[in-house]
Amino acid sequence: MEFSWSAIQSIQSLETSRAGRFQPEWRPILLGYFGLTPGMRVLEVGCGPGTLAPYLAAGVNPGTVTAVDLDKEFIQYAEDKAHREGHTGIRYLVANAYHLPFADGLFDAAVSYTGIGILQQPRQAIREMVRVVRPGGSIAVAEAVTGQTGILFKGVDALGRQESYPGAHQYWELKDRLHHALAQKPLGLGDPDWPPEAIWGLMAEEGVINLRINAWGYVDADDDSRHPSRMARIRDNGARELELVRLVRSDPQWKNIFQVKEWDELVRLIEARQNWLVDHAAFDWEAGLSIVMAGTQGL
Ligand SMILES: C[S@@+](CC[C@H](N)C(=O)[O-])C[C@H]1O[C@@H](n2cnc3c(N)ncnc32)[C@H](O)[C@@H]1O
Missing domain, CATH: 3.40.50.150 (Vaccinia Virus protein VP39)
Structure with a gap:
């Protein structure tokens, strides 16, 4: 390849x-x-x-x-x-x-x-x-x-997990499983x-x-000069997160991390979280x- x-x-x-x-x-x-x-x-x-x-x-x-x-x-x-x-x-x-x-x-x-x-x-x-x-x-x-999950940011990450949008608990659980699986099996490149x-x-x-x-x-x-507005930043980050899920999900070595319905659920939760963050962006950085x-x- x-x-x-x-x-x-x-x-x-x-x-x-x-x-x-x-x-x-x-x-x-x-x-x-x-x-x-x-x-x-x-x-x-x-x-x-x-x-x-x-x-x-x-x-x-x-x-x-x-x-x-x-x-x-x-x-x-x-x-x-x-x-x-x-x-x-x-x-x-x-x-x-x-x-x-x-x-x-x-x-x-x-x-x-x-x-x-x-x-x-x-x-x-x-x-x-x-x-x-x-x-x-x-x-x-x-x-x-x-x-947010880097070694320096554990404290902030823990606060992020206090997010209270519907499905927050499942969102973080699926993300943890995804990151854990990615860390176990290098991307190969x-x-x-x-x-x-x-x-x-x-x-x-x-x-x-x-x-x-x-x-x-x-x-x-939120005041990052790369984004014209806070809303644009939230949407941009959401799009990047969805892109990663799409790439990992379509790769034969990764796609079995989750069952199909769990992949679908993760996508739904990412979208739901983005909508929630629009009003509650305290820890989205x-x-x-x-x-x-x-x-x-x-x-
Ligand atoms: C994390 S990216 C960083 C790219 C760039 N320095 C930046 O910060 O935008 C790592 C880069 O290393 C390149 N790379 C990986 N293995 C390589 C190799 N054996 N020889 C040359 N480049 C390689 C990848 O193609 C990729 O562009």
């Missing part, structure tokens, strides 16, 4: 979520976190549909960004977007993080945003990033912790999610020195933290 990350995480959901994370006022700060300065030749690994590369390219101008991903659809979309929006200094390429098609020491920096922690073999990808960067160049790997501390250790072992850590956060809330681990090619 051909590799297709876009089948489990759509272009639209990546574009929307990253627009919130890479807010304009953060972009210059992130360049520093990633160890980038003007004039550098930068490699971005796992660039998806080009959600970060344009900001990197603007920041390292007159340097350049080579952005690679294994998903052809993402690369095609990113190229079209660069053309449409007139981005310069970026080259997009279909390539595998495990076997980068570049000579040793070709780049001044290699970076990745949520592109390493999702791999089966993160060490191999980090080894490749180290290989293609010159000694003394920068290596940065960023990972994200997100979601990239899972499992490696915790940042494991990635940090791999970077050190693979020859990255002077490691430092930085982080920035965001709250995807999501927060995230992006952690950047960066250092120097020390081989």
